[in-house]
Amino acid sequence: MYKVLKATFITVWSLFVLFPIMWAITTSFKPESAVVNGATFIPFLEFQPSLIGWKAILPGPDSITNLMTPTLNSLIVTAGATAISLIFGSLAAYGLSRFTYGWKNYSNADIIFFFVSQRIMPPVVLAIPFFLLLKQLKLLDTHLGLILVLTSGLMPIVVWLMVDFFNALPREIDEMAMLEGCNPIQAFFRTILPLSKPGLTVAGMFCVIFGWNDVFFALTLTATKVLTLPVAVIALNGTVTPYWILAASTVFSIIPLVGLAFVIERFLSRGSLGGAVR
Amino acid sequence: MSLILKNVSVSSDKDGVILDDISFEFKPGRIYILIGRTTSGKTSLMRAIAGLLPIDSGEITMNGENFDEKPIWERDVAVVYQQFINYPNKSVLENVEFPLLRKGMSKTEAREAALASINKVGLSDYLDRKPAQLSGGQQQRVALARSLSRKSQIMLLDEPLMNLDYKLREQLRVEFREIFNSQKDAVTIYATTEPPEALILGAEILVMHEGRIVQHGSPTEVYEKPQSTTVARVITDPPMSILPVSISNGEIRFGDGYAQPIPAKMKNFKEGRYQAGIRANDIEIAKSGGEKGTISLVEVSGSETLVYVDTPSGEIVLQMEGIHDVKVGESISVELPSNRLFLFETNGALCVSPDNAGE
Numbered sequence: 001m002y003k004v005l006k007a008t009f010i011t012v013w014s015l016f017v018l019f020p021i022m023w024a025i026t027t028s029f030k031p032e033s034a035v036v037n038g039a040t041f042i043p044f045l046e047f048q049p050s051l052i053g054w055k056a057i058l059p060g061p062d063s064i065t066n067l068m069t070p071t072l073n074s075l076i077v078t079a080g081a082t083a084i085s086l087i088f089g090s091l092a093a094y095g096l097s098r099f100t101y102g103w104k105n106y107s108n109a110d111i112i113f114f115f116v117s118q119r120i121m122p123p124v125v126l127a128i129p130f131f132l133l134l135k136q137l138k139l140l141d142t143h144l145g146l147i148l149v150l151t152s153g154l155m156p157i158v159v160w161l162m163v164d165f166f167n168a169l170p171r172e173i174d175e176m177a178m179l180e181g182c183n184p185i186q187a188f189f190r191t192i193l194p195l196s197k198p199g200l201t202v203a204g205m206f207c208v209i210f211g212w213n214d215v216f217f218a219l220t221l222t223a224t225k226v227l228t229l230p231v232a233v234i235a236l237n238g239t240v241t242p243y244w245i246l247a248a249s250t251v252f253s254i255i256p257l258v259g260l261a262f263v264i265e266r267f268l269s270r271g272s273l274g275g276a277v278r
Numbered sequence: 279m280s281l282i283l284k285n286v287s288v289s290s291d292k293d294g295v296i297l298d299d300i301s302f303e304f305k306p307g308r309i310y311i312l313i314g315r316t317t318s319g320k321t322s323l324m325r326a327i328a329g330l331l332p333i334d335s336g337e338i339t340m341n342g343e344n345f346d347e348k349p350i351w352e353r354d355v356a357v358v359y360q361q362f363i364n365y366p367n368k369s370v371l372e373n374v375e376f377p378l379l380r381k382g383m384s385k386t387e388a389r390e391a392a393l394a395s396i397n398k399v400g401l402s403d404y405l406d407r408k409p410a411q412l413s414g415g416q417q418q419r420v421a422l423a424r425s426l427s428r429k430s431q432i433m434l435l436d437e438p439l440m441n442l443d444y445k446l447r448e449q450l451r452v453e454f455r456e457i458f459n460s461q462k463d464a465v466t467i468y469a470t471t472e473p474p475e476a477l478i479l480g481a482e483i484l485v486m487h488e489g490r491i492v493q494h495g496s497p498t499e500v501y502e503k504p505q506s507t508t509v510a511r512v513i514t515d516p517p518m519s520i521l522p523v524s525i526s527n528g529e530i531r532f533g534d535g536y537a538q539p540i541p542a543k544m545k546n547f548k549e550g551r552y553q554a555g556i557r558a559n560d561i562e563i564a565k566s567g568g569e570k571g572t573i574s575l576v577e578v579s580g581s582e583t584l585v586y587v588d589t590p591s592g593e594i595v596l597q598m599e600g601i602h603d604v605k606v607g608e609s610i611s612v613e614l615p616s617n618r619l620f621l622f623e624t625n626g627a628l629c630v631s632p633d634n635a636g637e
Contacts, residue, residue, distance in 0.1 A: 170361075172363045179350060179353075180424075181377060181381055
């Protein structure tokens with residue numbers, strides 16, 4: 001009885017979660033006739049699949065919209081923000097994990113809270129100040145401008161995750177590295193960083209997901225030159241775009257993340273710390 | 279040319295006094311054994327020498343150079359911890375090579391030295407394994423090989439055998455002697471809580487208690503003439519029984535009961551209260567008379583039996599050869615031969631030790 005309940009619950013919930021994705025995927029392969037004649041889901045049986053939607057968004061003779069430039073923009077911005085966040089975020093996290101900083105009554109815990117606090121305010125509140133700031137710096141509608149703004153939101157995630165990760169790494173490893181002739185920076189890069197792949201992978205994945213899917217800042221802080229993929233997809237929504245093209249572009253925009261998730265899964269193996277300290 | 283500690287003190291808000299005014303000169307080419315209970319400051323002393331524990335006051339110098347001004351990575355101190363610290367992402371060979379490459383050796387030199395050192399600890403067949411693929415004893419040998427290969431001027435070993443099984447301990451203990459003796463110009467400091475280990479390694483012993491060095495000397499010196507009840511407890515295993523006694527009318531009396539004629543060596547002492555200590559192997563079951571008590575615990579190790587006896591004067595531990603059939607709760611009388619007694623002041627300082635106490 002319990003098993004049946006469990007299976008039912010899991011099935012229903014999975015359907016609920018997967019339905020929108022399934023809708024998008026099937027719709028992206030439907031010809032016009034299959035879209036307007038009510039809901040159908042099973043290809044070949046309920047409708048004859050067609051590539052019309054995909055041909056419209058991919059480069060080629062039938063292309064009606066250019067998603068390649070937005071894709072490139074999204075790649076640059078996401079990669080830039082992720083890289084900066086990972087490098088400086090993990091260095092900050094290492095410092096906060098291993099050394100004690102402080103001024104008067106403020107200590108490491110407060111510094112970590114300061115980082116996390118940057119994510120407390122809703123982005124709407126930040127939009128106007130960031131807009132004014134980027135305008136003054138002449139960075140509106142530039143890759144660098146968007147990268148910096150995204151980094152301000154992504155770095156706290158990295159710091160937060162990595163402080164915990166470094167705290168879990170035995171301190172004796174850094175001590176040993178220092179005893180064996182490494183200064184703290186060398187100890188970090190030569191012994192701690194190679195051990196941190198699982199943590200960095202998780203932190204990096206969060207950065208990529210949040211960076212790639214960011215619509216709000218991309219919409220408010222860029223205009224035409226740095227059009228990112230999610231913004232481009234939403235722009236299609238605003239014009240009179242057939243459902244099959246819209247669905248194809250949506251699916252197209254999540255493909256990189258899904259692919260990344262599969263690749264990264266391998267790196268998230270446990271046990272990479274075995275044998276450090278017994 | 280030696281490692282000199284001058285009035286080194288460390289304390290913290292959390293733990294109170296950690297090291298209390300320690301002064302000592304460690305000479306190169308010698309092995310020093312630090313022995314003490316778990317919180318006596320052995321590890322802290324080592325960490326202070328290595329630079330991992332900042333000192334509040336005092337001075338540490340090596341060959342005349344002030345160590346305080348040197349960061350950890352320039353001190354050239356090799357450490358083997360009681361947990362086996364290795365770099366988990368590096369192979370055995372890479373682990374041992376790492377400090378050598380950091381020292382500025384060329385690739386070929388480092389490899390040669392690393393291989394020699396791995397060979398010394400008997401791990402030549404495991405060069406490419408990661409630490410996680412080795413047993414505990416092998417991991418500790420990797421850590422040891424890493425420290426040995428560096429040929430540091432100072433080598434610190436903090437209870438390196440602590441987490442190993444019995445057989446391996448015995449084996450490594452013997453190997454340690456040879457390995458240490460081949461380090462001709464290094465100061466080797468070895469911390470342990472176990473008296474047999476300290477005595478077997480046969481080097482100068484420093485007894486630590488509550489952050490101070492309370493006695494130092496050769497194993498026989500420390501074992502035969504412990505300067506206080508504290509040292510006697512730390513250096514004796516199975517534990518020494520220490521009981522309150524009083525001397526009066528040419529007799530030495532345990533608590534209120536059992537008395538014996540005073541031995542010649544104690545004749546000159548004033549009448550009054552003292553503490554008497556006696557080692558477990560010097561105590562015998564009394565044929566008549568003796569201190570009466572009840573057995574509270576029996577430990578049989580095979581070659582010997584340890585019997586813990588509750589008496590009105592305090593707990594007495596006696597050691598008997600072989601296996602004996604004694605039961606908890608039984609009454610027993612023990613004889614405490616007066617010529618085997620250590621006599622301490624009530625404050626713990628040694629008055630008299632028996633002749634040939636080491637035997």
